[in-house]
Amino acid sequence: MVITVAVDFDGVIHAYSKGWHDGTIYDPPMQGALEGLCLLMEVHAVFIFTSRDAGQVAQWLTERGFSCELDFDGTFWNKRGCLLVTNRKLPASAYLDDRAVPFTSWNQALLDLGART
Template structure:
């Protein structure tokens, strides 16, 4: 049995340079190199893609179509994060065990797409 790695869809797979356009509108290309990296990851882990888009069938279908169109193979697509060994998300702050200063990190946080 392989452990699971969870990847967020927007900003990790879908480059998200146009921002939010609705659950079924996914206009931007994939992040450069993401398909190849997912292929490498899948040799050791199950890869699950998670997106809030997937809370409707139309959104789920749009994510599936995008992945297929871009030849990106994953093991599952879900609307909620399952237990995993690691989560890859463009809107996450890695907690380092130190609570002091966490508010400052949150206030000043910018995803890579906004830098």
């Protein structure tokens, strides 16, 4: 069985020290990011999700030795050994994201987001 893992780009792979800045990908990878992606790709299907231009992200990853695809019109990414780069939220077993709030219940989520005291 193939498990799919979605990985956010900014703040998880790209250090993103200046925020969006001028829209360029200006930082080096986060420590351990490239090695971590390689290990994940050995056992799981992995796609990169980003609000950036997917082509720009794919080029940055390709320059660092990754095989990337941009054109995918399916629903489930289950290809191992190649990264899909997309701005679509596809189904995944797990999302790795630096800005995520883990969901356990609406009560807890509202507390975590400061919408309830």
